[in-house]
């Protein structure tokens with residue numbers, strides 16, 4: 001752990017000044033439904049995403065409410081995606097936000113440290129919460145938190161069909 005702390009401190013030296021614990025951005029809105037022709041568990045759900053600056057990167061915190069409790073106990077994939085969120089347009093959100101790709105790294109790895117993965121499990125009240133800590137600050141843009149039908153496969157980052165999204169832009 002001591003090594004990890006030292007590494008974090010070293011990383012912070014070269015990064016832009018974002019005060020540790022400062023909320024970079026907070027987004028709260030009803031989810032946009034990707035399939036308005038059929039009923040789904042997220043049709044009445046709302047979501048809130050907070051991005052909090054930390055010494056070595058960002059903590060992303062996701063809260064969902066109003067999910068159909070019939071899916072209680074199920075885990076759904078959720079990720080920060082590159083592009084905008086709009087009703088009935090599941091492909092508009094593009095691929096996953098991957099910081100290797102955004103920073104021009106020679107090799108783009110797929111993991112919960114290069115991307116923002118926010119899988120959550122629905123409780124009996126229809127709520128779901130998750131958070132993720134990454135060692136980067138996502139670059140600004142009009143982006144989406146996309147909710148998927150399945151948990152995230154840690155090898156591929158895939159999580160099945162896109163069900164709904166939360167628009168986020170900073």
Ligand SMILES: [Cu+2]
Pocket residue numbers: 078079080081096146148159
């Ligand atoms: Cu995704």
